[in-house]
Amino acid sequence: xxxxxxxxxVRSRGWNEHRNDRQLLFCPVGESFVIGLVIVSHSAKLxxxxxxxxAQMAGDQVGISQAGGLSDxxxxxxxxxxxxxSAIEEVWCKDGVLLLMDLGSSVMSAELxxxxxxxxxxxxxxLSNAPLVEGAIVAALHASLGESLQAVNAVAEAALxxxxxxxxx
Amino acid sequence: MSSNSHAPLPxxxxxxxxxxxxxxxxxxVTVSDPxxxxxxSGRDVVRTASQFQAQITAANLSRNSNAVDLKxxxxxxxxxxxxxxxxxxxxxxxxxxxxxxxxxxxF
Numbered sequence: 001x002x003x004x005x006x007x008x009x010v011r012s013r014g015w016n017e018h019r020n021d022r023q024l025l026f027c028p029v030g031e032s033f034v035i036g037l038v039i040v041s042h043s044a045k046l047x048x049x050x051x052x053x054x055a056q057m058a059g060d061q062v063g064i065s066q067a068g069g070l071s072d073x074x075x076x077x078x079x080x081x082x083x084x085x086s087a088i089e090e091v092w093c094k095d096g097v098l099l100l101m102d103l104g105s106s107v108m109s110a111e112l113x114x115x116x117x118x119x120x121x122x123x124x125x126x127l128s129n130a131p132l133v134e135g136a137i138v139a140a141l142h143a144s145l146g147e148s149l150q151a152v153n154a155v156a157e158a159a160l161x162x163x164x165x166x167x168x169x
Numbered sequence: 170m171s172s173n174s175h176a177p178l179p180x181x182x183x184x185x186x187x188x189x190x191x192x193x194x195x196x197x198v199t200v201s202d203p204x205x206x207x208x209x210s211g212r213d214v215v216r217t218a219s220q221f222q223a224q225i226t227a228a229n230l231s232r233n234s235n236a237v238d239l240k241x242x243x244x245x246x247x248x249x250x251x252x253x254x255x256x257x258x259x260x261x262x263x264x265x266x267x268x269x270x271x272x273x274x275x276f
Binding site: 053056138144163 | 208209215216219241242243244247249
């Protein structure tokens, strides 16, 4: 093999490898996803407030719905699977829907809502383990960047290990 | 020659392909917003940073903080940057120069 060929082979291999790595990690250049977000809370006011924050991060590019409380007037606290179900349908996207819950029966009601969905839709829904406020902010931002359902959930769940206070050293 | 006994395609041959990828750039910017670096301006920083392949970090020199990932809104908020704070932005990657140039205008 002529010596002159080696560097060019190596260079092209090296470049492709780097390129693929970086695309997976940082920028899904070729592929862009559209997902929906559902905010679930015991309190209608809390759900509405979190949705408002998330919408500001997403800038109208992501469908975000809310399912909070037991009644439309927001007086009764609690979670209801049917309200969550209609919130999912409101923002339904083929690339998936991510559900962010506050805690406790929000999670159980969200699970119930998923069970009521047709199998095909259920497969594209994901319950996030992320904390509600941080998770919604992060998820909305990354969903607006066109990231996939799994990728958005991964960065949202990373909020679990990101302290609020600065890491002054 | 005797070099034929070596592997025909050395896996580690970073000298030529790595060069453009190792571009790195660092600047210090001062936060000008009276409300500091808040959620909405942080969103714009993350949006801009995410357009580049380079790895980009920021450290709050005024708080002597560690460097955080500029593509993470939560880490960016950890900087707790107020107006007048100096932030050191550092980028490394194939488009580091362009990334820093684009980010500088946001502070």
